[in-house]
Amino acid sequence: MTTMKTTNHQKENITKLHKEKLGMDVPDDFFSKSKEDILNKVTKLEEPRQKVFWLKPLIAYPIAASIILAIALTFWMQNNNQTVQNDITNIEEATEFNSELLESDFLVTSLIIPEGQLQDYLDQYIVNTIIIKAELSEQELENIFINSLFIEDSLLNNYINESLIENLII
Amino acid sequence: MKQEVELTKKLKNPKLKNKAFKELLDLYQERLYWHIRKIVITHDNANDVLQETFIRIYKGITNFKEKSALHTWMYRIAYNESLRFIEKNKRNSQVSLEENNNQYLNTLMEDSYFNGNELQLKLQTIISKLSKKQQRVFQMKYFDDLSFREMSEILNVSENTLKSSYYSIVKTIEEKILV
Numbered sequence: 409m410t411t412m413k414t415t416n417h418q419k420e421n422i423t424k425l426h427k428e429k430l431g432m433d434v435p436d437d438f439f440s441k442s443k444e445d446i447l448n449k450v451t452k453l454e455e456p457r458q459k460v461f462w463l464k465p466l467i468a469y470p471i472a473a474s475i476i477l478a479i480a481l482t483f484w485m486q487n488n489n490q491t492v493q494n495d496i497t498n499i500e501e502a503t504e505f506n507s508e509l510l511e512s513d514f515l516v517t518s519l520i521i522p523e524g525q526l527q528d529y530l531d532q533y534i535v536n537t538i539i540i541k542a543e544l545s546e547q548e549l550e551n552i553f554i555n556s557l558f559i560e561d562s563l564l565n566n567y568i569n570e571s572l573i574e575n576l577i578i
Numbered sequence: 579m580k581q582e583v584e585l586t587k588k589l590k591n592p593k594l595k596n597k598a599f600k601e602l603l604d605l606y607q608e609r610l611y612w613h614i615r616k617i618v619i620t621h622d623n624a625n626d627v628l629q630e631t632f633i634r635i636y637k638g639i640t641n642f643k644e645k646s647a648l649h650t651w652m653y654r655i656a657y658n659e660s661l662r663f664i665e666k667n668k669r670n671s672q673v674s675l676e677e678n679n680n681q682y683l684n685t686l687m688e689d690s691y692f693n694g695n696e697l698q699l700k701l702q703t704i705i706s707k708l709s710k711k712q713q714r715v716f717q718m719k720y721f722d723d724l725s726f727r728e729m730s731e732i733l734n735v736s737e738n739t740l741k742s743s744y745y746s747i748v749k750t751i752e753e754k755i756l757v
């Protein structure tokens with residue numbers, strides 16, 4: 409209480425001193441208005457800054473994680489698709505190579521074989537070719553189903569359809 | 579001093595900060611205003627700097643290390659804010675150092691809240707002819723009633739230098755005012 413009295417006394421003195429000695433004045437009620445202004449400004453400083461809804465950590469972090477996961481999945485699926493494509497291409501190449509080899513064997517052998525035995529040889533060749541092709545197709549189908557086990561559900565249907573169509577054509 | 583320590587504690591407590599800040603304004607708003615007014619001269623400028631000073635005090639109170647008294651720390655903020663304001667205005671108006679003394683009086687006369695009589699204007703003219711440092715020393719001691727130790731902390735000048743400087747300034751003013 410004593411301190412407050414001293415302060416008020418000091419306040420009166422200090423304003424009086426400046427008026428009397430320096431001729432400096434202030435508007436009426438200036439200090440109470442100024443106090444209000446300062447308190448208003450300070451209150452504004454205290455108000456929490458409004459954050460953009462989607463920038464709140466609770467929402468932003470899951471969104472960021474989802475985006476990263478989506479990008480990672482895209483890369484992974486693309487690479488996986490390429491492996492399957494490579495497998496398919498390899499099988500096709502092997503089939504073509506085998507059939508070429510068989511055809512050239514057949515042509516060379518047909519020149520040596522006597523004409524009477526040619527019909528028997530031809531029948532045997534056709535049977536052999538069919539058996540080999542059937543075995544290869546069976547092997548391919550097995551590969552397709554094994555690969556399909558590792559492929560994403562979303563790609564599975566497309567992959568099976570494409571591979572089955574290819575095999576049916578072969 | 580004890581009251582200031584208590585007030586500092588309250589100001590550093592987030593729950594009590596706003597109430598304590600009102601108390602701080604009651605205690606020091608007027609004193610800081612007059613300290614600023616003598617440096618920036620006009621009422622409008624003093625009002626701007628005063629507001630900026632208290633905002634800085636509010637923001638910086640948590641970093642106040644209590645190496646000096648609270649009011650000394652606040653005076654230093656007010657003093658620095660006033661100098662910053664003058665520097666900013668000087669850069670804008672590009673007034674030369676020679677013109678500064680005249681500018682002090684011109685600004686004073688232009689201020690609608692200066693109602694000085696002949697004697698008051700004479701004292702202001704004498705003050706305007708002192709160097710800026712001498713002006714600060716005289717005003718802080720004579721009008722703000724600060725101790726030499728407090729002035730030393732605010733101005734970063736030794737107490738002895740301030741004492742000898744102040745007494746020589748008072749002597750000069752007395753001689754000139756009697757002429």
